[in-house]
Amino acid sequence: VRETLVPVELPGAAERGPLIEASRDAVLLRVPGVGRFLVEAKDPVLVERATGATAADICCFRNGPIAAAAALLRGKVAFRAAAVAIGGRAVVLCGASAVGKSALAAALAQRGHPVLADAVAVISGLDQEGVPTVEPLAPDVVLWPDSVQELGLRSECGRRVRPGLAKRAYSIGPDPVASPLAAVAILRAEENRTEPAFDPLEGASKLRALMAVCWHLRLVEPLGRSAAQFRSLAHLTRATPCVRVVRPRRGASPMLLAELVEKLAA
Amino acid sequence: VTARTVWLASYPKSGNTWLRAVCTAWLNEGPVDLNALVGTPIAASRDHFDVALGIPSSSMTPEEIDLVRPRVDELIAAEAAEPHLRKIHDAYLEGPAGEPIVSVPATRAAVYVIRDPRDVAVSYAHGRGMSLERAQRHLNNPEAALSADDERLHAQLRQRLGTWSQHVRSWVDDTPFPVEVVRYEDFVAAPVETFGRALRSLGLADVDERRVDEAVARAAFERLRQAERDYGFHERVPGGADFFRRGEAGSWRDELPAKLAAQIRQEHGEVMARFGYD
Numbered sequence: 236v237r238e239t240l241v242p243v244e245l246p247g248a249a250e251r252g253p254l255i256e257a258s259r260d261a262v263l264l265r266v267p268g269v270g271r272f273l274v275e276a277k278d279p280v281l282v283e284r285a286t287g288a289t290a291a292d293i294c295c296f297r298n299g300p301i302a303a304a305a306a307l308l309r310g311k312v313a314f315r316a317a318a319v320a321i322g323g324r325a326v327v328l329c330g331a332s333a334v335g336k337s338a339l340a341a342a343l344a345q346r347g348h349p350v351l352a353d354a355v356a357v358i359s360g361l362d363q364e365g366v367p368t369v370e371p372l373a374p375d376v377v378l379w380p381d382s383v384q385e386l387g388l389r390s391e392c393g394r395r396v397r398p399g400l401a402k403r404a405y406s407i408g409p410d411p412v413a414s415p416l417a418a419v420a421i422l423r424a425e426e427n428r429t430e431p432a433f434d435p436l437e438g439a440s441k442l443r444a445l446m447a448v449c450w451h452l453r454l455v456e457p458l459g460r461s462a463a464q465f466r467s468l469a470h471l472t473r474a475t476p477c478v479r480v481v482r483p484r485r486g487a488s489p490m491l492l493a494e495l496v497e498k499l500a501a
Numbered sequence: 502v503t504a505r506t507v508w509l510a511s512y513p514k515s516g517n518t519w520l521r522a523v524c525t526a527w528l529n530e531g532p533v534d535l536n537a538l539v540g541t542p543i544a545a546s547r548d549h550f551d552v553a554l555g556i557p558s559s560s561m562t563p564e565e566i567d568l569v570r571p572r573v574d575e576l577i578a579a580e581a582a583e584p585h586l587r588k589i590h591d592a593y594l595e596g597p598a599g600e601p602i603v604s605v606p607a608t609r610a611a612v613y614v615i616r617d618p619r620d621v622a623v624s625y626a627h628g629r630g631m632s633l634e635r636a637q638r639h640l641n642n643p644e645a646a647l648s649a650d651d652e653r654l655h656a657q658l659r660q661r662l663g664t665w666s667q668h669v670r671s672w673v674d675d676t677p678f679p680v681e682v683v684r685y686e687d688f689v690a691a692p693v694e695t696f697g698r699a700l701r702s703l704g705l706a707d708v709d710e711r712r713v714d715e716a717v718a719r720a721a722f723e724r725l726r727q728a729e730r731d732y733g734f735h736e737r738v739p740g741g742a743d744f745f746r747r748g749e750a751g752s753w754r755d756e757l758p759a760k761l762a763a764q765i766r767q768e769h770g771e772v773m774a775r776f777g778y779d
Binding site for chain 2: 252253255264269299300303315332334354396400401402426427451453454484
């Protein structure tokens with residue numbers, strides 16, 4: 236990341252969203268109160284800080300949307316997901332916002348599994364139908380106070396990620412290395428469910444589920460990646476088990492889910 | 502920006518879900534699926550925000566989120582069928598830049614469901630597992646908001662409510678789009694007429710009395726309560742009682758201590774009188 240002046244708008248953008256614009260070879264992200272980020276296929280990411288924004292504010296987005304935009308520009312797939320390596324093979328943990336992905340990743344890290352990613356999981360090796368591999372992005376897991384308490388962590392051991400937010404980053408578990416993808420787990424919370432359960436996905440429903448967890452799909456077409464992205468996801472659909480992990484809406488501890496995900500990986 | 506959105510707005514525990522259940526029965530065949538009501542997800546859905554913008558709301562402050570929520574409305578409206586019904590509990594207040602919390606250009610109209618605040622207080626206390634005294638104070642707190650504590654990542658974004666009176670005034674007075682006000686008490690007393698009026702104001706075609714009667718029957722309170730018992734309801738607040746409890750108008754008379762009822766009357770009397778709550 237290099238700090239410099241960044242344009243307010245992206246010249247020649249084919250997609251102009253409220254916070255993200257994209258042309259064939261660049262993505263511009265505007266985060267209110269934080270700054271503007273210009274991401275291209277090659278490093279560095281250019282950043283112009285908003286007035287009053289701190290270095291921590293900038294860093295907070297680096298392993299999330301910035302990493303995802305860079306991955307897309309480099310022909311990779313980015314999921315809104317956490318990822319851990321279990322026995323040297325990666326399990327990607329997807330699901331709706333606030334479903335408990337980070338808490339589950341932290342619970343798995345406490346059981347000795349390295350964390351590969353928290354906010355965004357980048358999958359490479361999908362072109363030429365290679366081995367899908369999860370790249371290590373952020374060994375820290377970012378947790379809110381309720382998860383910190385539930386996992387028995389000490390609040391003061393966490394690093395505040397942004398001055399205005401209560402969530403903190405924790406280094407738990409061994410250092411990660413790039414790991415071949417073993418499975419994609421899609422978390423879902425349901426009413427009237429008393430115990431967590433697996434629900435394997437196959438065929439078209441699997442492909443649809445994987446598309447639904449991709450980061451910001453609306454950028455794929457303006458970046459000229461529609462066909463390649465579809466090929467990548469189709470390859471992933473064939474090559475990788477995908478399971479819906481349905482948990483009770485209340486009372487399913489991250490530790491219990493972690494045991495279940497370990498079984499899934501095995 | 503296309504004005505496609507019709508807001509189903511209310512203070513919490515005021516009949517919003519009942520209205521959405523009738524809309525669902527109107528638009529669909531068969532039993533009403535409580536966990537797939539029209540108008541959901543709520544306007545403050547965190548996941549909707551994150552998917553629409555590509556920037557995680559969990560890394561933004563509530564003020565930064567409020568700045569861009571109208572833009573999310575516009576993105577969603579642009580891709581929706583018309584009329585696009587959306588549930589909302591936020592008061593119609595301005596965000597940090599002076600813009601309303603919802604996109605005005607993306608809004609076609611709103612239906613505002615109002616309920617006697619004494620019944621709201623009782624229902625709110627049961628629904629959230631809090632005392633009646635605390636519920637009464639909540640209704641009179643100008644800083645009241647939903648999903649506002651930062652102890653956890655809520656599935657919903659922060660929603661400012663203000664006091665009950667502020668909430669009503671914010672939607673009913675000087676809103677720059679048509680707002681149809683319907684009373685919960687009229688849902689109970691004259692359901693076909695009142696729900697029919699609401700359905701017409703939502704822009705749903707062919708609102709004839711026989712079909713409204715049939716939709717109201719399929720979304721009858723007893724059926725909704727049974728559906729919650731059978732399948733659960735994902736909008737129930739953790740720690741609270743069943744979402745569908747009594748479904749009556751005026752039950753505050755035997756559940757709310759006279760002192761609290763008088764307090765609410767004193768704090769909200771002006772708006773209560775406007776809407777016939779004496």
